[in-house]
Amino acid sequence: MKLSQYKYNLPQELIAKFPVENRDESRLMVLNRKTKTIEHKVFKDIIDYFDDGDVMVFNNTKVFPARLYGNKEKTGAEIEVFLLRELNKEQRLWDVLVDPARKIRIGNKLYFGDDDVLVAEVIDNTTSRGRTLRFLFDGTYEEFKSTLYRLGETPLPKFIRREVTPEDKERYQTIYAKHEGAVAAPTAGLHFSRELLKRLEIKGVDFAEITLHVGLGNFRSVDVEDLTKHKMDSEQINIPEDAVKIVNSAKDQKSKICAVGTTVLRTLESSVSTDGYLKPFAGWTNKFIFPPYEFSVPDAMVTNFHLPLSTLLMMVSAFAGYDFLFDAYKLAISEKYRFGTYGDAMLII
Known part of the structure; x- marks a missing residue:
């Protein structure tokens, strides 16, 4: 894959400057990889795509005022x-x-x-x-x-072209943030409200937590055309034993394992046994995922709409399939979905 394949025209006005009023009421585009169909929903509808025994994996890192x-x-x-x-x-x-x-x-x-x-x-x-x-x-x-x-000030990305407000301190943080160390929020998690987590729990969805302290490497531009030559910045990760048990048990049961965000996707794929099971790990990862890539652990993911030429876009294209993802992005632009950190969400199943 080449860098130039990740260029697309994103109108500036589609980059969200503020979050929606309620976390779980942003729009949700659902991509089904088997049927190649796309649905338009509201984020809280995500509950309809998961069943008893399925697992959602969250990144519980906490952003500090960097x-x-x-x-x-x-x-x-x-x-x-x-x-x-x-x-x-x-x-x-x-x-x-x-x-x-x-x-x-x-x-x-x-x-x-x-x-x-x-x-x-x-x-x-x-x-x-x-x-x-x-x-x-x-x-x-x-x-x-x-x-x-x-x-210190809440470290909103520079592409959100506005002053930081007091509200950002709370909204640029997931509701399950625990371990301080990130300089950017794991944005897919920003859509989850306490009410939605409770409803998922009642439905029987299991939650596993890993930690990846998001660094600025997420926003660093790729400056080589050949993606195999790009080096990702290392980020600190922790995959505890209890998360491993929850994920591997779901794998044995053939239940869905959903990575909430690109940070979770990278973390899960950074510590996999030869037979495709998750292993405990504490250390650093500089894993860079782009097509073609065979995923071992997650079979669903939640993510935001990413900016052109970003490593996050490359990672998601490996999961969704390059052509299918770019069809979805064209549709998202025509339907005026909101892009970036405070933007709308995508579920890929």
Whole structure:
């Protein structure tokens, strides 16, 4: 597959700027791979496609307020810092992206908040965009973390061209988020409400939880035409024993296993035994899925409508089938479905 095969014209006005009022009332396009049929539903109708004993696998990562705005010493130039991950708790070291990157050198100090309540020193240039910062802070670790998060902003993707609102703090988070560490929300999960989860539970659908801390690699552009040459950023995953039991038992029963989102799809496919069963795993994955690809674990998936040329679109095309997915996308554009993080949903069965 080539990068250019994932280009399509997406009108800017179809990129959702805000979520729908109720999580489970976004639109839902249902793709049936066997019959090659497409249905138009509302998200809460998803319950009609699952039965007693089927399993939904969720990513329980939690987004933290990763975007900070500060000023450079001496010049006062405005700098945006995007926290990627904590490298060392004791030394307050963080792996970050800075913008504009060209103005920041090793040894520069950056100031954040009123009265410069937080100061950071640049101690390493890890990549052309990335830096390592040491935060200089006298208080306890808990005080440092709460100061950092108070100054941080909900990290909405840049393609949502608007200011962040207080509502985003809650809406850019799944209702089952538990383990902090993501800099982007696992967006397919944003459509699930407490009421819908309860109704699925009553119907007998089982839930399994894995963790993948979503990194910025999701939004990083692919800059090679030959997809086999693209390297995905590594992301931290955890597949606990109890999730493995639930998934493998459903597999034995020939029940449906539904990956809620591309992050779950990648995680499940990152730890599979030779006979196609899920294995427990804690570590990192840089798995890049694109057609042709034979899936071992999930046989259904929930996902959003992804932007052109994105690795997420490539992954979904491997699951749905390239031609069928692009037919669905053409239809979605003509039917004015909403695209992106706060957009509508797709169920592929």
